[in-house]
Amino acid sequence: xxxIEDTDRExxxxxxxxxxxxxxxxxxxxxxxxxxxxxxxxxxxxxxxxELLSSGRAYRDPATGEDVAAWKMEHGNRGYHGEPVEDPGAxxxxxxxxxxxxxxxxxxxGEVRFPNQAADDFVIARxxxxxxxxxxxxxxxxxxxxxxxxxxxxxxxxTPKQLLVMEALGVERPRYAHLPLLHGPDGKKLSKRHGAxxxxxxxxxxxxxxxxxxxxxxxxxxxxxxxxxxxTDELIERFDLERVGRxxxxxxxQKLRWLNGRFMREMELDxxxxxxxxxxxxxxxxxxxAACEIAQEKAQTLEEVWPLIGFLFEEPEIDEKxxxxxxxxxxxxxxxxxxxxxxxxxxxxxxxxxxxxxxxVAEHDLxxxxxxxxIRVAITGTSVSPGxxxxxxxxxxxxxxxxxxKALKRLSSDQSSGGIK
RNA sequence: GCCGCUAUCGUCUAGGGGACUAGGACGCCGGAUUCUCAGUCCGGAAACCCGGGUUCGAAUCCCGGUAGCGGUGCCA
Numbered sequence: 001x002x003x004i005e006d007t008d009r010e011x012x013x014x015x016x017x018x019x020x021x022x023x024x025x026x027x028x029x030x031x032x033x034x035x036x037x038x039x040x041x042x043x044x045x046x047x048x049x050x051e052l053l054s055s056g057r058a059y060r061d062p063a064t065g066e067d068v069a070a071w072k073m074e075h076g077n078r079g080y081h082g083e084p085v086e087d088p089g090a091x092x093x094x095x096x097x098x099x100x101x102x103x104x105x106x107x108x109x110g111e112v113r114f115p116n117q118a119a120d121d122f123v124i125a126r127x128x129x130x131x132x133x134x135x136x137x138x139x140x141x142x143x144x145x146x147x148x149x150x151x152x153x154x155x156x157x158x159t160p161k162q163l164l165v166m167e168a169l170g171v172e173r174p175r176y177a178h179l180p181l182l183h184g185p186d187g188k189k190l191s192k193r194h195g196a197x198x199x200x201x202x203x204x205x206x207x208x209x210x211x212x213x214x215x216x217x218x219x220x221x222x223x224x225x226x227x228x229x230x231x232t233d234e235l236i237e238r239f240d241l242e243r244v245g246r247x248x249x250x251x252x253x254q255k256l257r258w259l260n261g262r263f264m265r266e267m268e269l270d271x272x273x274x275x276x277x278x279x280x281x282x283x284x285x286x287x288x289x290a291a292c293e294i295a296q297e298k299a300q301t302l303e304e305v306w307p308l309i310g311f312l313f314e315e316p317e318i319d320e321k322x323x324x325x326x327x328x329x330x331x332x333x334x335x336x337x338x339x340x341x342x343x344x345x346x347x348x349x350x351x352x353x354x355x356x357x358x359x360x361v362a363e364h365d366l367x368x369x370x371x372x373x374x375i376r377v378a379i380t381g382t383s384v385s386p387g388x389x390x391x392x393x394x395x396x397x398x399x400x401x402x403x404x405x406k407a408l409k410r411l412s413s414d415q416s417s418g419g420i421k
Numbered sequence: 422g423c424c425g426c427u428a429u430c431g432u433c434u435a436g437g438g439g440a441c442u443a444g445g446a447c448g449c450c451g452g453a454u455u456c457u458c459a460g461u462c463c464g465g466a467a468a469c470c471c472g473g474g475u476u477c478g479a480a481u482c483c484c485g486g487u488a489g490c491g492g493u494g495c496c497a
Contacts, residue, residue, distance in 0.1 A: 065494055153427090384458040
């Protein structure tokens with residue numbers, strides 16, 4: 001059972017929660033609505049605090065963080081214990097025993113012992129009676145009947161506190177598994193400045209849910225036989241908490257890109273087209289499908305598809321750098337010949353185009369690029385595109401011819417003005 | 422400061438006393454293929470944090486350092 005940990009009243013806005021659920025939906029994860037809802041939660045937490053107060057397991061204490069620090073200066077570096085006061089506006093602290101250990105039985109890390117002597121009587125509720133995280137979580141887990149808590153390693157140190165609360169409350173403890181944390185390339189906790197750090201950003205960057213699931217599963221976990229690419233079904237079958245590692249991992253977007261590319265290339269064309277359509281906000285029509293077909297093996301992310309096929313849908317902007325590089329010595333007459341050949345081609349299928357244009361290459365004993373690059377720049381505006389015959393074919397005779405004519409016009413005026421040779 | 426966790430190529434990892442001359446993947450470098458870019462295929466460089474101990478034998482077990490990370494809030 002999934003519990004979204006967020007007890008802060010300010011931040012648990014419906015939008016916030018909806019955002020998280022949205023990310024989970026994109027990842028195609030399943031979940032159930034828990035029996036504990038937002039409604040009445042704060043009141044239930046308060047009731048538990050009162051319960052602990054009247055049983056003497058907790059007490060009110062006005063000490064601030066500074067007071068605690070001062071107390072430690074005096075009493076040496078060990079757990080803080082305050083003096084109960086009657087002040088109803090003071091924060092509530094849980095009594096922590098001064099001896100023994102609080103032991104977390106972790107599925108991944110084994111037995112982790114926390115000496116009670118070093119633990120403070122920590123605050124479980126604010127002066128106004130509202131609950132703090134460690135109390136809220138313990139209460140929620142108990143009330144929701146949580147049996148397994150699987151979460152980030154950053155919570156391992158909080159676990160003894162939650163255990164102490166549960167013990168004081170006399171409720172059963174769940175089993176715990178603390179997963180290694182994910183870090184950015186600088187070794188720090190993953191955050192905004194690391195680029196695509198959130199699931200939403202991964203989606204916007206054009207990654208596939210299946211690839212993200214695969215990649216993420218590989219952080220902190222590996223198969224014995226070194227399998228890296230796994231379908232989600234295979235992942236479900238093979239993933240095993242017992243084989244999860246203990247050290248944190250650095251998120252490497254390059255590997256995700258590679259993995260995503262593999263998934264992209266293996267997709268059925270219809271699924272691929274649908275995914276691209278969704279990403280660029282277009283209808284998955286026949287033309288898009290044809291465009292996707294010639295771009296599929298080139299793109300690593302959905303985001304990279306449009307730059308490859310955009311020329312099929314709108315008049316391309318000429319990349320001046322590419323133009324200068326390609327439109328020189330002999331480009332003009334060659335383009336002219338190509339234009340005639342294309343006009344006269346029997347069909348506009350890739351094989352026919354290849355033989356028609358190939359004839360020109362052979363006649364002049366050219367390096368193929370000498371002919372194909374100028375054509376490419378003329379019809380796509382750039383020097384990078386899908387295969388030239390496929391590109392021409394999908395673009396169609398009329399538009400191809402138009403664009404080459406246009407390039408020819410510019411080329412001849414450039415040359416006569418001596419601007420570019 | 423105190424408490425806790427962690428430590429194998431740049432990165433993700435496999436390996437948990439002898440099979441290790443330490444395996445795979447991404448990335449990087451070189452080559453092949455090709456109309457560009459990709460892709461694909463071949464090849465290469467690249468790691469057991471340091472110091473002790475246990476043992477015939479340690480990447481592997483133990484202890485100590487060091488480093489990184491997390492917690493230590495009337496944050497979650």
